[in-house]
Amino acid sequence: MIQAVLFDLDGTLLDRDASVKKFIENQYDRLRNYLGHIPREKYMTRFIKLDSRGYVWKDKVYQQLVEEFDIVEIDWEYLLQDYISEFKHHCVPFPNLLSMLEEVKKNDLVLGMITNGFGQFQMDNIRALEIEKYFDAILVSETEGIKKPDPAIFVRALMRLNIAPSASVFVGDHPVNDILAAEQLGMKGIWKKDAQWDAFETDLVVTDLGELPTMIKNLDNESMMIESQSVKR
Incomplete structure (x- = not known):
C-alpha cells in the first residue's frame, strides 16, 4: 500500500528553466546601469549556459561573467547576492x-x-x-x-x-x-x-x-x- x-x-x-530566464531578464533590466554595455540576449544566454541548469553554483557563474564581459562597476559578489535575494521572486x-x-x-x-x-x-x-x-x-x-x-x-x-x-x-x-x-x-x-x-x-x-x-x-x-x-x- x-x-x-x-x-x-x-x-x-x-x-527552473523558466524561473532562471525570468530572473536573469529582470536582473539585467534592474542593473542596466552596470550591464548595459552587454547586449541583453548575450548576457542572458551566457548566464544560462554557464549555470548548466543549476549544477554550477553562481559564484563561479558570476566570476566568469564579470571577467568575460569586463564588468567593472560592480563585482561578482554583488551579482551573487542579488541572485540569492531576488531569485525567489521569479519562481515559476x-x-x-x-x-x-x-x-x-x-x-x-x-x-x-x-x-x-x-x-x-x-x-x-x-x-x-x-x-x-x-x-x-x-x-x-x-x-x-x-x-x-x-x-x-x-x-x-x-x-x-x-x-x-x-x-x-x-x-x-x-x-x-x-x-x-x-x-x-x-x-x-x-x-x-x-x-x-x-x-x-x-x-x-x-x-x-x-x-x-x-x-x-x-x-x-x-x-x-x-x-x-x-x-x-
Missing part, C-alpha cells in the same frame, strides 16, 4: 502543481521533499511557490550534510516520515539522482519527464504533474492486489 509520496524540487515542482511552478498536491493530500498520503542545494535558498523558493504547508518533511542537502543520489538522504527522509521504502513513491526529473537512487532502496520511482534525458527509459513516466494522482492511485491498487495475493498463498 502506498503511504507516502516524496518529490524533488528543481525540474520537478519548480520549472509547473502547471497543475497546487491542484496535484491538494488531490494527493486528500488521499491521506504523507508528503516529503528531498532537494539538493543551499538550505535557505531552497526554502525561500519553496515558500515562494506556497507549497511548504503540504509537506510533512523537507530535506535540503546543505542542511542535511548529504545529497542525492546518496541513499542516506532518502533513508533519512523515510525515517522522518516513518514510512517503509516499499510503501513510498519518489517523483523526480533526474534519472540517476532521483529515479535510480530511489529505486535502489525499494521505492517506486516516477520520472517527471525532461527532454534533456530523452534516452532514459523507465516504466513510470509523467509529462504533467496533473497525471500524478491517478498514477499513484493505480500503483496503490496494484500494490494492494499483490499483497492480497500473497496473503491467499
Whole structure:
C-alpha cells in the first residue's frame, strides 16, 4: 500500500528553466546601469549556459561573467547576492502543481521533499511557490550534510516520515539522482519527464504533474492486489 509520496524540487515542482530566464531578464533590466554595455540576449544566454541548469553554483557563474564581459562597476559578489535575494521572486511552478498536491493530500498520503542545494535558498523558493504547508518533511542537502543520489538522504527522509521504502513513491526529473537512487532502496520511482534525458527509459513516466494522482492511485491498487495475493498463498 502506498503511504507516502516524496518529490524533488528543481525540474520537478519548480520549472527552473523558466524561473532562471525570468530572473536573469529582470536582473539585467534592474542593473542596466552596470550591464548595459552587454547586449541583453548575450548576457542572458551566457548566464544560462554557464549555470548548466543549476549544477554550477553562481559564484563561479558570476566570476566568469564579470571577467568575460569586463564588468567593472560592480563585482561578482554583488551579482551573487542579488541572485540569492531576488531569485525567489521569479519562481515559476509547473502547471497543475497546487491542484496535484491538494488531490494527493486528500488521499491521506504523507508528503516529503528531498532537494539538493543551499538550505535557505531552497526554502525561500519553496515558500515562494506556497507549497511548504503540504509537506510533512523537507530535506535540503546543505542542511542535511548529504545529497542525492546518496541513499542516506532518502533513508533519512523515510525515517522522518516513518514510512517503509516499499510503501513510498519518489517523483523526480533526474534519472540517476532521483529515479535510480530511489529505486535502489525499494521505492517506486516516477520520472517527471525532461527532454534533456530523452534516452532514459523507465516504466513510470509523467509529462504533467496533473497525471500524478491517478498514477499513484493505480500503483496503490496494484500494490494492494499483490499483497492480497500473497496473503491467499
